[in-house]
Amino acid sequence: MEENITPRFFGRLKMILDRYEVSILSLVLSIISVIAFVFYYQNGLGLAYNDARSHLDIGRRVVEGLSPGFAQLGSVWLPLTHLLMTLTVWNDFMWHSGLAGALWSMISFVGTGVLIHLFLKELGVGRVGRLTGVFLFAANINILYLQSTAMTELVLLGTMTAAAYFLLLFYTRGILSFLILSSFFVMLATLVRYDGWFLLFFSSLMIFFSSFKEGGYRKAEGRFILFATLGGFGVFLWLLWNLLIFGDPLFFAFGPYSAHTQQQDLQSAGMLPTKGDWFLSAKMYFYALAYNTNAWVLALGFVGTILLFLDRRVSRNARFASLALFAPLFFNILALYLGHSVLFIQGLSGDTWFNIRYGIMMMPSVAIFAGFLMERMAGIRSVLVGTLALVFFFQFSSADAVTIDDGRVGSSQKNVTEVSTWLREHAGGRDGYILISAASHDSIIFSSGLPMKRFIREERGILSPRD
Amino acid sequence: MKYSRLSIFLFGFVCAIALLFSVRGLPGNPTAQELVTPVWKDHGPLELSPERGRFALLYSVVEDRSLFFSLPVARLATPDLARNPDGKFVSLFAPLLSFLLIPGYLIGKFFGASVVGATLVVAIAAFANAFLIRAIALRLGAGKNAASLGALTFLLATPAFPYATTLYQHHFSVLFLLSAILLLLSNRGFLSLALVFFLLVSGIALDNPNAILFLPVGLWALSRILSFRTSDTESVRVSFRPLLLFSGFFAVIPLLFFLWYNSLANGNPFTLSGTLPSVVAISSDGSPLSTDPNQIPRDRLEREASEKTAVGFFQTRALLNGFLIHLTSPDRGALWFTPVIFLGFFGFAVLFVRKEYGILRVLLGTSLLTFLLYSLWSDPWGGWAFGSRYLIPAYAMLSIGIAIALESRKRSFIFLAAFFLLFSFSLSVNTLGAITSIANPPKVQVLELEALSGKEQKYTVMRNWQALEQNTSTAFLYRSVLHRFFGAIPYGVSLFIFVVVSAFLFLYALLRESSFPSRRV
Incomplete structure (x- = not known):
């Protein structure tokens, strides 16, 4: 018995999908995002990271405290996410639920999902490949968790993926405005995390070399200046900020609270084994990558990468532009090698996790490459879908997410329940101030639930508060 | 004799000789009390608990007429022993293999070698698998020589060889799988489809993960x-062909058997044996223990006595480690135990280029599902084992790929030479496993083991070579008769040379085919 399902039905379905695909995708991603946030809010994991609470406090100090103002943005962490938080963090619920920060992660989650879709479309990938790419990104529990927190990862992923996407558009369509858009998102990325600075360097090099090959030095110089001026504006502003507020443009890099200083402490304690060791740096990051992105998805992404760069059906320019997707990989290995970054992987470097979330930085790239593989392996697509279904089934049934473990039991967590409860019970109903070193105890301030203006921190020292 | 007949005869002869000369066992019809002695256990044919666990159920059914283990039988099965809700000792494994071995056990018992009889049933299944691979490869366009070489690769140059000589379920899983594939390739009728469903559901009663591995078929x-x-x-x-829908009813027969067994032994038709609380040891007064303080941690890498679920055994966190264990680790990795098998992917590529997606999906899908499922498994080592035993179904699929690759690349001397070198290396490794022991510890246990034993412990195939050097072989024929005439090393080397020369003959014939295509031999 054979039946034909009418072409009309499929024609209409196709028309709807063609017209509203991005809108439908955005809606679905938004729903997923909200559900994930509510889930992690209700089980309390959304604020598990010590850093998440610190980010929220920094944002809050800009609008509330003994001396509110932009100077509270500090010197070490880059300011964009904190600035964005200030729009809502004045509200106690938004502050203490973490939503003030998570909101931007959630928006970035939706945006990155859409960008993966658009990137694949620009590479000539069909609907199944595009949706697979988005699925691999959006169904990753580490991504779902981090987008539910006030951490900076998703905002960085969003801005970096946008930069890479517009760079691809520039290379495939040759329109200069896409280069400007790309540099704008690079600039945003440089104001989120230092990973963005490497992207600025990497993509500027790409622009210079490709333009040099295309039209010689003059063209390369012109495009490089165009790209790097806007792209590097955030870096310039940050150096200026450090100079104006702290008296040293490199205060963020070498100041007492900088990562550099922390890493020096770790090194003297013998806990920075990747420094000066390329192999170990690459191995550590590879493990972080595999644990975050899912080893099977990573394997598919790897095969997809090979196919993409060998595929002559994709223009040489598009393939060249796709190199930007590797910037996080190079950056993280380099940072580990130089000792500017530290990563603990349970079983590989001791018995705990720390900063394992750095491995998530390649997730959009891996999703794009795996989506491309799905397109090119159309004949065995059902096999790939089946294997992914198997792996994702067990990922969800075992609730496997290394980033949650790091925040729950790894070195990225800080359980301050006892001290913050004591503080609330003993200082909550009384007048006066609490002297605290916020640099290492921001989470106590946050968890105590007391107003920010009750705390006297480092920068005011023993000075009497004006108010 | 026509070449085709000579070819198949030679092929069958090589397989049969290799299996007969390596199959394990000792003469005698041991009782449960005798089976727990080192002669049968630690240095004998039932050296590992998965073999003992399955043999225990077989023994209990035949000798005690019961699915519940008596105390001596329960002691034999430890540490792979379970306790049902009524507190009775039962098997921790899916039951079908034990039932399939019954005829062999009875015949062996008649001849005074009950364990050999049971083990020979597995060897026969392995023998059949080689013929099935050959037949499938022929249907996919491989010539007789290429198909024979693919089948020989599976049977003798992968860890399928050592597991063809002992009481494990893997060869029966492969038998069901390959039979189903061949049926689907050869016939579109009602009966063949009914038999396919029968085999696939039987596979679940044989080994529960088959529910996933058989999905592509x-x-x-x-x-x-x-x-x-x-x-x-x-x-x-x-x-839609509604009449064929009724073929699914044939799947009910093994399903009923499985539910019946679960209901009787495990107390609930839907309770799988593996999810029951396990008993690692039994105290002298007969009470169960969840840990064994006197035993080195052999056979138990992952034993939680309670809160076990079927899904809980698989975790994505284990994937990366699983990949490395199955592929590259020196204690289990295919790279060291059967590097020739990777050539199977060339065959898959040939099918992809030919756009034969239907069969490719089955072969590749089964391979990948096997690989992934057992990489998700919290014990990818398979306890003490030889090579990556869990991948045996994937080796079967890839061997079909090897046959196809050999056929399509038969004009490439380099490819054929590479195949022969890799085949010879893989054959030597797996012959060692087949005639010595499959009890190689995982690397992660070696330090603990050395501390307990006070001597260096090898965990690679060198452990098997060490056994051979000590003139130790578990092969029944060697232990019962041939040890009087040979040392273990000449015995192993002779077996290796016999197979490698036979394989070379097939390869030579394949090369001749490509040189003189009109005079295809």
């Missing part, structure tokens, strides 16, 4: 009943 079979095809006009053609 199952879906292929289902596509005979209901299929969707898109056309250029963007319409979808739905094909």
Whole structure:
């Protein structure tokens, strides 16, 4: 018995999908995002990271405290996410639920999902490949968790993926405005995390070399200046900020609270084994990558990468532009090698996790490459879908997410329940101030639930508060 | 004699000799009390607990007429022993293999070698698998020589060889799988489809993870009943053959058996044996223990006595480690135990280029599902084992790929030479496993083991070579008769040379085919 399902039905379905695909995708991603946030809010994991609470406090100090103002943005962490938080963090619920920060992660989650879709479309990938790419990104529990927190990862992923996407558009369509858009998102990325600075360097090099090959030095110089001026504006502003507020443009890099200083402490304690060791740096990051992105998805992404760069059906320019997707990989290995970054992987470097979330930085790239593989392996697509279904089934049934473990039991967590409860019970109903070193105890301030203006921190020292 | 007959005779002869000369066992019809002695256990044919666990159920059913283990039988099965809700000792494994071995056990018992008889049933299944691979490869366009070489690769140059000589379920899983594939390739009728469903569901009663590993074949079979095809006009053609739907009823027979067993032994038709609380040891007064303080941690890498679920054994966190263990680790990795098998991917590539997607989906899908499932498994080492035993179904699929690759690349001397070198290396490794021991510890246990034993412990195939150097072989024929005439090393080397020369003959014939295509031999 054979039946034909009418072409009309499929024609209409196709028309709807063609017209509203991005809108439908955005809606679905938004729903997923909200559900994930509510889930992690209700089980309390959304604020598990010590850093998440610190980010929220920094944002809050800009609008509330003994001396509110932009100077509270500090010197070490880059300011964009904190600035964005200030729009809502004045509200106690938004502050203490973490939503003030998570909101931007959630928006970035939706945006990155859409960008993966658009990137694949620009590479000539069909609907199944595009949706697979988005699925691999959006169904990753580490991504779902981090987008539910006030951490900076998703905002960085969003801005970096946008930069890479517009760079691809520039290379495939040759329109200069896409280069400007790309540099704008690079600039945003440089104001989120230092990973963005490497992207600025990497993509500027790409622009210079490709333009040099295309039209010689003059063209390369012109495009490089165009790209790097806007792209590097955030870096310039940050150096200026450090100079104006702290008296040293490199205060963020070498100041007492900088990562550099922390890493020096770790090194003297013998806990920075990747420094000066390329192999170990690459191995550590590879493990972080595999644990975050899912080893099977990573394997598919790897095969997809090979196919993409060998595929002559994709223009040489598009393939060249796709190199930007590797910037996080190079950056993280380099940072580990130089000792500017530290990563603990349970079983590989001791018995705990720390900063394992750095491995998530390649997730959009891996999703794009795996989506491309799905397109090119159309004949065995059902096999790939089946294997992914198997792996994702067990990922969800075992609730496997290394980033949650790091925040729950790894070195990225800080359980301050006892001290913050004591503080609330003993200082909550009384007048006066609490002297605290916020640099290492921001989470106590946050968890105590007391107003920010009750705390006297480092920068005011023993000075009497004006108010 | 025509070459085709000579070819198949030579092929069968090589397989049969290799299996006969390596199959394990000792003469005698041991009782449960005798089976727990080191002669049968630690240095004998039942050296590992998965073999003992399955043999225990077989023994209990035949000798005690019961699915519940008596105390001596329970002691034999430890540490792979379970306790049902009524507190009775039962098997921790899916039951079907033990039942399939019963005829061999009885015949062996008649001849005074009950364990050998049971083990020979597995060897016969392995023998059949080699012929099935050959037949499938022939249907996919490989010539007789290429098909024979693919089949020999599976049977003798992968860890399938050592597991063809002992009481494990892997060869029966492969038998069901390959039979189903061959049936689907050869016949589109009702009966063949019914038999396919029968085999696939039987596989679950044989080894529970088969429910996932058999999915590609199952879906292929289902596509005979209901299929969707898109056309250029963007319409979808739905094909439905309702009569074939009734073929599914044949799956009910093994399903009923499985539910019956679960109900009786495990207390609930839907309780799988593996999810029961395990008993690692039994105290002298007969009470169960969940840990064994006197035993080195052999056979138990992952034993939680309670809160076990079927899904809980698999975790994505284990994937990366699983990949490395199965592929590259020196204690289990295919790279060291059967590097020749990777050539199978060339065959898959040939099928892809030929756009033979239907069969490719089954072969590749089964391979990948096997690989992934047992990489997700919290014990990818398979306890104490030889090579990556869990991948045996994948080796079978890839061996078909090897046959196809050999056929398509038969004019490439370099490819054939590479195949022969890799085949010879893989054969030597697996012959060692087949005639010595499959009890190699995982690397992660070696330090603990050395501390307990006070001597260096090897965990690679060098452990098997060490055994051979000590004139130790578990092969029944060697232990019962031939040790009087040979040392273990000449015995192993002779077996290796016999197979490698035979394989070379097939390869030579294949090379001749390509040199003189008109005079295809």
